Amino acid sequence: MGHPLSMDLRTRLLAAIDGGLSCRGAAARFGVAPSTAIRWQAQRLETGGFGPKPQGGDMRSRRVEERAADILALWEARKDISLEELRIALAEAGLTVSVAGLHRFFARRGMTRKKRDWDAIEQDRPDVLRQRHYWFENQVDLEPERLVFIDETWTATNMTRSHGRCARGERLRMGYPHGRGDARQRGAEGSGIKKCMTRPVPARADWW
Numbered sequence: 477m478g479h480p481l482s483m484d485l486r487t488r489l490l491a492a493i494d495g496g497l498s499c500r501g502a503a504a505r506f507g508v509a510p511s512t513a514i515r516w517q518a519q520r521l522e523t524g525g526f527g528p529k530p531q532g533g534d535m536r537s538r539r540v541e542e543r544a545a546d547i548l549a550l551w552e553a554r555k556d557i558s559l560e561e562l563r564i565a566l567a568e569a570g571l572t573v574s575v576a577g578l579h580r581f582f583a584r585r586g587m588t589r590k591k592r593d594w595d596a597i598e599q600d601r602p603d604v605l606r607q608r609h610y611w612f613e614n615q616v617d618l619e620p621e622r623l624v625f626i627d628e629t630w631t632a633t634n635m636t637r638s639h640g641r642c643a644r645g646e647r648l649r650m651g652y653p654h655g656r657g658d659a660r661q662r663g664a665e666g667s668g669i670k671k672c673m674t675r676p677v678p679a680r681a682d683w684w
Contacts, residue, residue, distance in 0.1 A: 480528030481508065486516055490526060493517055540581055543571050547581060 485506060492502040493513070503513035520526040540547070543566070550565050551557060557565075559575045566573055573581075582588070598604050 481512070483527060486526050489513055490516060490520060537577075537580065537584075540571075540573055540577055544581075546571065547578070 485508070489502050489506045489508065492505060493499060497505065499513040499517055500510045503510045506513075516526050546569060547562070547566065550562055554561075559578045562578055563573060563575055566578075599608065
């Protein structure tokens with residue numbers, strides 16, 4: 477961005493106009509574009525001043541902030557939405573904004589990208605809520621030494637990389653192992669792991 481022309485030049489050019497020169501004549505004398513002289517003269521007649529206007533800064537945040545409710549509504553509906561997906565959704569709603577502009581929008585509100593905490597959506601089902609409340613209310617009667625914690629871990633052998641590098645125009649041909657998965661169930665008491673079982677598929681209710 478160029479620097480504004482000096483106040484000394486502006487003063488002398490406008491003084492020449494006051495002395496009888498036209499805007500174009502004054503512009504030719506002081507080596508500026510005719511449109512510049514016309515703009516300075518119009519600014520002086522309209523505002524009384526002819527100094528340079530502020531340059532730089534965020535010139536579009538006001539337009540984005542006017543649609544803050546729409547932006548936050550889209551975010552509230554899908555809190556894991558990416559900025560690019562949000563930009564596309566806003567464009568469909570008639571607001572053109574860049575990904576960087578959306579980043580600044582959320583930054584002004586102290587909202588940053590964070591790792592998602594995973595909660596099972598089944599927790600909100602009425603029947604599950606009743607069972608959870610029953611569980612919490614009866615924990616005081618539990619005997620810790622009799623508790624057995626059951627955990628299942630899933631492993632897969634086909635987790636090979638899907639991308640690599642090769643010459644342009646050639647196919648990337650690579651071998652990969654035949655994939656299968658195993659489910660490992662373990663039972664643990666206060667004194668340590670008591671049971672361990674491995675099955676080729678996830679556990680079903682009848683196994684427990």
